[in-house]
Amino acid sequence: MSDSPSTLQILLTNDDGIDAPGIAAMREELTALGEVTVVAPAENQSGVGRARNELAVCREHPWGYALEGTPADCVAYGLRGLETTFDIVVSGINDGPNAGNYIVGRSGTVGAGIEAAFLGTPAIAVSSYHARDFFCHPPEEYDFSRPARIARELTERVVSVGSFDTVDLLNVNAPIDVPSPRMRVTRPLADYDQQVDHHDDTALLSDGDRSNGLRDDEQLVRLRDVSWPDTVGYENPFPPRDEHRDRYPVGTDRRSMVDGEVSVSPLSVHHGHTDDPHLTNVVETLSEQVE
Template structure:
């Protein structure tokens, strides 16, 4: 199998290094990754990017989605799968998926006709609130390898959003859906010249209301709170929401 490996933390990040070593044991892996940190880029793309050679592939002076486009269109070999990561910290919850560059790369792959796997590492105690070392990514990289070995089960038009703990113990894979508990709070800045928008997304790994966590089994946040491996098989289509009221508005429109 030919794999295109990218990330949003930059080509020199330890997470992508761990994935490269693990996946190279079972596949031909080509790295096409950003020159620098692109965390939070989502599915942002650029109109023009510079590309440099790298010992493992290419370095793109752009976003993770730029890397996927370049990798799928410009390489001599044709990648059959895109793997994005390994991110230093979890990517879970419906509100975060469109903000994550790690997840954005996997979604971009699906739009371009290739399955994608986004994998993120989380500390089962602190979440992402610490510095991750190279060895922290070894257990999640093994999870990625297992999923790559079973990539034929992903299905057309699907990408996997995977969150794996840095310490496995007896962790099992849970098939999950993104939790949707999210809100924002507006705070006046101290100098009174603007406002701050603060996410209100309760994270049990950070110590937020763990006793009150009401996410049922089957949600990604519940799996992370339980120290499990969360695998969410997701589509990229924007499903149509039928609205009889809007149908009536459209029918009554006159020039």
């Protein structure tokens, strides 16, 4: 990595598309730290996680390149298809939060950072939230300058102190509407369920999927993520009330959002293992039986 943050080579991407206001705000801030090259999806790619494509059309853009692919495609191309040796990958700013283990795993914003880490380059994934509105949508109505400034300051500091010697990826959720938010190191909270609904009406399907209806031995099922408990649609699942503070322990990313803080979750992306003596005994016993 470069000796000084002022000489950083930065690869910038996102999952909302290269024309999203969040990436524009992030690019403007990062130019204070070094050279910024943008490789971002040509269109919105929210929620694709680490999905990859074998083929992708790339075209030049005033900031770098627009790729008709996923955020992970953009990082792969940037780190292995360009001649620049990048010091860090920054992904964002996403126009909505990415907090909680399950959401983090589905996020294209975070997926770009995971791809970078697997390719040996540290990364910061940056998402924004509104303490009242929660989702920053439509993004054109929100000002991303505050989370962009926070992300720039964090990038500069963590590079200078060598945090990426032990951390692969930082997942950051910053409020867009809190004047001087506290910053807290957090851990992603596992808070997720699945709801299954059964339907007989094929009108729920997109046109052309089943124009002739269902057969007698078929039933339409809807699988719905319960990512935000007790929430319908796009309402704020984290209003600053005591029952929500009690649900989310201090030190978790979601509690920081309830409290209007900047959540910074240091992640390892190499899927570490867990030692289990019971499993070891089972495998050893089965191995002896095979012999």
